[in-house]
Amino acid sequence: MNKLFTLFITIFCSLLSFANADEPMSVPGRLGHSGIATAKFGKNRLYFYMTPEKHDMAKGFMQDIIENMLHGIDVAELDFPVVEVTPICTINKEPIDYDKDNQPIYTDTKGMMVFESHAQKVKQMIESLWGVTFHGLSKETSLIVNFDANKFHQDQFITQYQFLKNHPHPIPEYILVQDLTLVDFEMAKGTFSGTILQDEDTEDRFIFPLFDSQVACTVYTEPAIYLGPDKAPEYPGAMTLPPHSPMACVDRLGDLTPGSAKGKRVSISIRGLVTKKEMEEFASRSQQLDVDYPEIRLNSDNKIERHYSHGILFKELDANSIDKSPMTSVLRLPDVQNMELYETSAQDSAHLIEYIKSMFAITENDVKVLHLIKKDGGFSNFICEQGALNIAPDAKVVVLNRSKLPQDYKHFPIAEDFTLQGKPWIQLYPFSPNMAMKVSGAKLKDLAAVSAEEIIFRDARKDIESIDPNVMNEKIVIQLDLYVFQ
Numbered sequence: 065m066n067k068l069f070t071l072f073i074t075i076f077c078s079l080l081s082f083a084n085a086d087e088p089m090s091v092p093g094r095l096g097h098s099g100i101a102t103a104k105f106g107k108n109r110l111y112f113y114m115t116p117e118k119h120d121m122a123k124g125f126m127q128d129i130i131e132n133m134l135h136g137i138d139v140a141e142l143d144f145p146v147v148e149v150t151p152i153c154t155i156n157k158e159p160i161d162y163d164k165d166n167q168p169i170y171t172d173t174k175g176m177m178v179f180e181s182h183a184q185k186v187k188q189m190i191e192s193l194w195g196v197t198f199h200g201l202s203k204e205t206s207l208i209v210n211f212d213a214n215k216f217h218q219d220q221f222i223t224q225y226q227f228l229k230n231h232p233h234p235i236p237e238y239i240l241v242q243d244l245t246l247v248d249f250e251m252a253k254g255t256f257s258g259t260i261l262q263d264e265d266t267e268d269r270f271i272f273p274l275f276d277s278q279v280a281c282t283v284y285t286e287p288a289i290y291l292g293p294d295k296a297p298e299y300p301g302a303m304t305l306p307p308h309s310p311m312a313c314v315d316r317l318g319d320l321t322p323g324s325a326k327g328k329r330v331s332i333s334i335r336g337l338v339t340k341k342e343m344e345e346f347a348s349r350s351q352q353l354d355v356d357y358p359e360i361r362l363n364s365d366n367k368i369e370r371h372y373s374h375g376i377l378f379k380e381l382d383a384n385s386i387d388k389s390p391m392t393s394v395l396r397l398p399d400v401q402n403m404e405l406y407e408t409s410a411q412d413s414a415h416l417i418e419y420i421k422s423m424f425a426i427t428e429n430d431v432k433v434l435h436l437i438k439k440d441g442g443f444s445n446f447i448c449e450q451g452a453l454n455i456a457p458d459a460k461v462v463v464l465n466r467s468k469l470p471q472d473y474k475h476f477p478i479a480e481d482f483t484l485q486g487k488p489w490i491q492l493y494p495f496s497p498n499m500a501m502k503v504s505g506a507k508l509k510d511l512a513a514v515s516a517e518e519i520i521f522r523d524a525r526k527d528i529e530s531i532d533p534n535v536m537n538e539k540i541v542i543q544l545d546l547y548v549f550q
Contacts, residue, residue: 092351093272093280093488095119100194101488103353105270106263106306109343111283111350112488117189122245122279125182126330129205179203186243186334196342199238200227204333206310216262216307216527219284224337225299228288235296237340242284244333246274251327255313260492262307262524266357266370269476269492269520271311273483274329282488285343307524314517315442318402353487370499377424377502378495385419386464400453401444403513404437413547420462420547424502428460428549435466438513438542443479446546447509459505459550465497466543473523477542479514492520505550516540 092101093112100113183203191198202223221240228235244259251257251274258273259282274280288297313326358370358378367380391412397405410417410431417431434453438444447453455461465477476492478501483490492514495501503511514520521540 091483091486091488092353093282094278100350101353102347102350103355103487105261105355106265107286108306109285109347110272111285112281112353113193113283114279114281115189115193118186118245118281119279121182121185121189122247122332125178125332126247126249128178128182129330179205182332183334186245187336190243194342194346196338196346198241198336198338200224200335200337202335204331204335206331206333216260216309216522216524218307219333219335221335222299224335225288225297227337228297229299231296233294235290237290238288238297238337239340239343240286240288240335241338241343242333242335243281244284244331245279245281247279247330247332248274248276249328249330251276251313251329252325254316255326256316257313257329258311260309260311260519263357264306266360267474267494268357269474269494270355271479271490271492272488273490275316276327280488285338287340288337307527309519309522309524309527311519314515314519315440318438318440318442318444318513318515356491368499375504375507376493378493378499379423379502381423381464381498381500382419383498385416400436400446401513402438402440402442403444404439405453406435406437408433408435417547420500421549423500424460424462426460426462426549430550432548432550434546434548436513436542436544436546438516438544441515441517443481443512443515445509445512447505453546453548455505455508455548456550457504457506457509459548461503461505461508461549462547463495463501463503464545464547465495465499465501466545467497467541468543469521469540472526473521476520477514477544479512480510481512484510505548513542513544516542 090097092099093114095114095116097112097114100111102109102111104110180203183201187198187201190196200223202221219242221242224238224240228238246258248257253276256273256275258271258280260269260271262269272280272282289300290297310331313329315326356372356374358372360368360370363369363379367382368378369380370378391408393409393412395407397407399405410433413433417433420426436446447455463478465475467475467477469475474494475496477495479490479492481490482488493501518540
């Protein structure tokens with residue numbers, strides 16, 4: 065009976081946990097949320113909206129792709145190492161011609177009409193819904209499959225800059241706009257996909273997720289680059305929009321994995337130009353969402369601190385502070401959310417514990433030392449509602465990152481799912497091994513250990529500059545050490 069009760073509690077915790085399969089409230093950018101929400105991410109403003117009309121349009125477009133188009137492998141512009149499966153505008157199996165490199169050219173009237181018709185419908189809907197005028201229209205559609213296109217890149221607005229180059233003077237101030245709709249296309253149950261964006265100033269990452277059986281829309285905006293009142297805006301090449309990556313389907317929960325065949329999703333991108341004045345007026349009419357960016361400062365020891373308003377604090381460690389002495393006793397505890405859990409004696413870490421107490425002004429002497437090891441995909445909660453780690457809400461918890469990653473790759477071992485709070489993103493916290501994180505026991509229940517999926521840990525700049533798209537990361541293991549003072 066006790067075993068059955070324990071099993072029931074474990075399953076119940078998983079269903080209530082991080083990346084819950086049924087979102088508890090309407091989230092902007094998905095069907096069921098009325099209105100348009102906006103938030104600023106670094107230099108870019110993003111908008112989130114979804115109407116029944118937009119939802120049906122995306123589903124109808126998907127049906128046209130399935131019934132009327134071939135699919136072929138394509139590469140990103142400017143030789144970026146991004147491989148995507150792109151629908152070709154044709155219902156004919158044979159090419160109509162060959163280019164100078166002897167590559168087949170597929171096109172016909174019906175195939176072009178499918179793309180053009182959908183782009184024009186989106187344009188008309190945006191103009192009606194937003195009260196703006198869309199100029200310099202272009203479109204792009206990609207099918208994101210398992211670990212294809214999992215590279216950070218920066219979108220191109222070649223068509224829009226060509227439009228501005230040929231624009232008569234005076235040229236209005238335009239904002240580059242990209243309406244990006246993601247559609248579930250055979251995603252496995254219990255997975256999610258989306259787009260990962262890295263803020264270039266704070267290095268925080270944000271996943272704008274697409275959960276299975278959904279359609280989601282995110283609109284990216286950025287000012288065109290003007291060099292003077294009498295000059296056309298300059299095409300910036302690769303430096304348009306911050307580094308971001310299309311994300312292949314990954315598991316939502318570490319203990320409820322659907323296996324290796326995770327399915328695929330479609331990206332439908334419509335790009336254009338809107339005047340700066342119209343976008344500013346539109347922004348003022350949209351629901352404003354706050355992004356919890358850290359206040360980054362140097363302390364009296366000239367070490368970095370990252371203060372988040374909701375109670376998470378990161379501090380840089382002294383290079384000589386980590387105690388590397390061997391553990392005299394290691395107790396294996398039952399797994400938590402599919403993470404291996406160990407407890408060691410506080411005496412083995414006495415020097416480090418004193419250093420941590422001094423660093424964070426902790427006065428409690430009762431300390432428990434836990435070690436979490438995560439090897440699988442998905443996200444794993446530290447605590448479910450029943451307190452699987454037995455950490456009191458008023459406890460002070462200091463976390464050290466002992467994970468091993470390839471050199472120069474970023475560390476994001478901890479995340480918070482803000483979709484559970486009605487915001488359309490999951491925030492990944494930059495947390496390298498030279499930092500310590502302090503959080504309350506109450507706040508810890510909102511956090512999860514991030515999966516070891518390769519895409520989440522990639523270095524954005526390294527991806528963009530990479531010349532070999534086939535190089536994969538070595539296998540990584542996430543290890544987090546928790547010092548619980550209560």
